Amino acid sequence: MVARLTLSAADKRGWAIIGGIILLGALFIPLSQLIFDMRFTYTVRVVALGGAVLGLLSGVLGSFAVLRQESLLGDALSHAALPGVAIAFLLAGRELSWLLIGAGIASWAGLRFLSAILNTTRLKQDAAMGIVLVAWFAAGIALLTYIQSIPDASQAGLDHFIFGQAAAIIESDVTLVSAVGVVVLAVVALFWKEFKLVTFDPDFAGANGYRIGLINALLSALIVVTVVLGLQLAGVILMVGMLIAPGIAARQWTQSLDQMVIQAAVFGAFAGAVGAVISALDSDIPTGPMIIVVSFLLVLLSITLAPGRGLLWSRLRQRANRRRFAAINTLRDLYRYALAHGSEDTPAPDDFIRGVRAGSVESGLRQLRGSGHIMQAGAGWQLTESGIALARQDQRNQRLWDLYRLHGDELGLPALPEDRQLNIAAALPAAALELLESKLEPSDRL
Amino acid sequence: MPDHPDQSGQAAPTKIALSVDDLTVAYQEKPAIWDIDLDVPEGVLMGIVGPNGAGKSTLIKAVLNLIPRAAGTVMFYGAPYEQARSLVGYVPQRGSVDWDFPTTVLDVVTMGLYGKLGWFRRPGKRERELALFALEQVGLLDFLDRQISQLSGGQQQRTFLARALVQDAQIYFMDEPFAAVDAVTENAIVDILQALNKRGKTVLVVHHDLQTVAHYFDWLTLLNVEVIASGPTAVVFTDENLRRTYGGRVATLNGGLPAGAGG
Numbered sequence: 001m002v003a004r005l006t007l008s009a010a011d012k013r014g015w016a017i018i019g020g021i022i023l024l025g026a027l028f029i030p031l032s033q034l035i036f037d038m039r040f041t042y043t044v045r046v047v048a049l050g051g052a053v054l055g056l057l058s059g060v061l062g063s064f065a066v067l068r069q070e071s072l073l074g075d076a077l078s079h080a081a082l083p084g085v086a087i088a089f090l091l092a093g094r095e096l097s098w099l100l101i102g103a104g105i106a107s108w109a110g111l112r113f114l115s116a117i118l119n120t121t122r123l124k125q126d127a128a129m130g131i132v133l134v135a136w137f138a139a140g141i142a143l144l145t146y147i148q149s150i151p152d153a154s155q156a157g158l159d160h161f162i163f164g165q166a167a168a169i170i171e172s173d174v175t176l177v178s179a180v181g182v183v184v185l186a187v188v189a190l191f192w193k194e195f196k197l198v199t200f201d202p203d204f205a206g207a208n209g210y211r212i213g214l215i216n217a218l219l220s221a222l223i224v225v226t227v228v229l230g231l232q233l234a235g236v237i238l239m240v241g242m243l244i245a246p247g248i249a250a251r252q253w254t255q256s257l258d259q260m261v262i263q264a265a266v267f268g269a270f271a272g273a274v275g276a277v278i279s280a281l282d283s284d285i286p287t288g289p290m291i292i293v294v295s296f297l298l299v300l301l302s303i304t305l306a307p308g309r310g311l312l313w314s315r316l317r318q319r320a321n322r323r324r325f326a327a328i329n330t331l332r333d334l335y336r337y338a339l340a341h342g343s344e345d346t347p348a349p350d351d352f353i354r355g356v357r358a359g360s361v362e363s364g365l366r367q368l369r370g371s372g373h374i375m376q377a378g379a380g381w382q383l384t385e386s387g388i389a390l391a392r393q394d395q396r397n398q399r400l401w402d403l404y405r406l407h408g409d410e411l412g413l414p415a416l417p418e419d420r421q422l423n424i425a426a427a428l429p430a431a432a433l434e435l436l437e438s439k440l441e442p443s444d445r446l
Numbered sequence: 447m448p449d450h451p452d453q454s455g456q457a458a459p460t461k462i463a464l465s466v467d468d469l470t471v472a473y474q475e476k477p478a479i480w481d482i483d484l485d486v487p488e489g490v491l492m493g494i495v496g497p498n499g500a501g502k503s504t505l506i507k508a509v510l511n512l513i514p515r516a517a518g519t520v521m522f523y524g525a526p527y528e529q530a531r532s533l534v535g536y537v538p539q540r541g542s543v544d545w546d547f548p549t550t551v552l553d554v555v556t557m558g559l560y561g562k563l564g565w566f567r568r569p570g571k572r573e574r575e576l577a578l579f580a581l582e583q584v585g586l587l588d589f590l591d592r593q594i595s596q597l598s599g600g601q602q603q604r605t606f607l608a609r610a611l612v613q614d615a616q617i618y619f620m621d622e623p624f625a626a627v628d629a630v631t632e633n634a635i636v637d638i639l640q641a642l643n644k645r646g647k648t649v650l651v652v653h654h655d656l657q658t659v660a661h662y663f664d665w666l667t668l669l670n671v672e673v674i675a676s677g678p679t680a681v682v683f684t685d686e687n688l689r690r691t692y693g694g695r696v697a698t699l700n701g702g703l704p705a706g707a708g709g
Binding site: 067069190191192193194196197199200201203204205206207208209210251254255256257259260415417 | 507510511512528531532534536538542543544547548549550553554557560561563565566568569585588593595609613619
């Protein structure tokens with residue numbers, strides 16, 4: 001990775017978010033003790049740790065699922081795991097590792113079946129996924145119902161796989177999940193650049209000699225493993241939420257894959273731990289829904305507040321734009337009118353100025369008067385001295401931009417991104433500006 | 447530029463950069479490309495031209511092993527693709543990726559070096575410098591930290607081009623690099639292609655605009671499921687061949703309609 005000493009503003013913001021969530025997670029412990037009278041007993045600590053580890057894994061792998069636009073594939077995968085759980089139980093009894101292996105095999109079989117449908121028929125992905133999802137899930141439900149009818153105490157709790165039950169998690173489960181999780185994360189780290197390339201541009205990866213099929217299969221396998229590990233906690237129905245929500249939330253805050261994945265891991269760990277702890281308050285609260293509630297809050301906050309992409313942000317930006325353009329456009333209207341009807345300080349009649357720019361003129365006039373660039377003159381509006389200076393400056397700036405576009409190449413001026421709101425005089429070096437100004441008409445010179 | 451059609455037979459480059467034999471691809475029952483035989487000499491700048499659905503992109507993808515072939519063999523400098531892929535550079539269609547992917551221009555260009563790095567190794571300082579050099583060549587140095595979703599279409603195309611440049615390949619495949627870019631960008635891209643060509647690289651370009659074919663390319667393949675004609679542009683780019691490629695409805699370079707066209 002390229003070592004960089006200076007952090008960009010976006011990087012800093014990313015790390016601030018990560019730090020903030022970690023802090024919030026840490027604060028959750030004393031807060032929950034105060035508010036819910038939560039006791040962090042041994043059991044609760046185990047559940048919280050399990051939730052955090054699973055959330056972290058889900059966040060990392062879910063980021064890739066989101067970027068590959070395969071969010072719903074996670075849904076199909078988790079539903080498809082259910083018959084595997086049931087069959088493994090019938091064959092090997094209630095041993096978690098066997099149940100998970102069964103779930104993994106069933107899920108993988110569902111995935112292969114899905115690929116087979118997609119490769120050999122003209123069915124679209126959503127239709128194929130829908131079919132696999134319901135077929136496997138239906139088989140799972142049927143088998144579970146059959147298992148319930150067997151008079152044997154040990155099947156108790158098997159239906160927790162449907163909605164998830166954190167309370168059922170014991171220390172050996174957490175050890176198992178952590179051990180597998182470390183392997184999964186190590187594989188992701190090892191194949192980081194391959195996963196990135198195949199996710200962004202599979203054709204190019206293929207043309208570079210990467211075995212796309214192999215890398216895709218590996219990534220899918222890791223997602224299956226993650227989904228299967230999370231089943232006991234979140235349940236087959238809601239596992240997809242735990243998988244994709246952290247990635248969706250993280251995507252809003254950052255523009256780099258590294259940070260997105262790290263942030264998703266932190267979001268996931270937070271949602272997993274908090275959701276699991278809340279549900280452990282009472283054995284009647286299923287864990288899956290709780291985790292989803294917390295994840296969804298994170299998503300909601302992110303799509304509302306995230307700078308750049310967030311809804312609130314874009315609303316504010318639109319508002320600011322409306323205001324800014326109302327002011328500058330009204331100023332231009334007044335200046336143009338004044339020049340056409342006498343001199344720069346000729347007032348423009350109120351009716352006229354409202355007629356030219358119906359919608360935004362009110363805001364424009366208000367702002368300009370507030371900043372002292374215009375004043376009321378009879379039934380009209382007159383530019384003040386500062387208003388005239390600003391209008392001249394704007395006109396000259398636009399003229400310089402025109403000349404820049406026209407002569408920039410021939411004068412050998414440095415390349416600027418063309419944003420005419422910027423003051424070109426400030427953007428160009430002095431020598432370049434002088435060259436450009438030499439092209440001005442005498443009347444445009446200050 | 448082939449100004450003298452009568453010289454077309456002269457000094458044909460001897461080495462064959464790409465040799466395609468009996469290549470056939472069928473997505474459904476109908477062949478997308480059928481029995482393609484093609485020899486591309488080293489050092490040419492070749493246009494691949496044909497109507498929509500002629501299989502131009504399919505040809506490139508099949509040559510690069512990206513889609514299954516129903517039949518045929520492809521050799522790069524006499525070696526199959528598996529042994530020759532470090533010789534091959536590729537610019538996919540711009541629309542084939544999600545430009546909202548969270549990454550920067552510099553990062554995308556660095557991806558062109560992943561193939562050389564091989565498994566597991568990560569790009570470092572040297573890779574960064576190579577990528578910066580390529581960005582300079584396409585005039586995007588100021589954009590290196592830009593989020594790719596903020597690029598214009600022309601800048602996206604140049605990013606892809608820079609990524610292909612860092613591959614430092616011998617033979618380049620470019621899938622519609624001129625699609626939906628403005629005249630300035632198109633000229634800039636042509637300059638880069640011709641500079642590559644001058645350095646002895648073989649460049650194959652899927653192209654659409656018949657008006658510029660003779661101007662841009664010294665070698666031409668006309669394709670419509672089968673290869674209609676392939677060779678020096680001066681020999682291949684004739685009214686007769688265009689009619690055989692597009693049917694009777696194409697206006698030729700002279701501005702007139704070919705004889706026999708319905709009007």
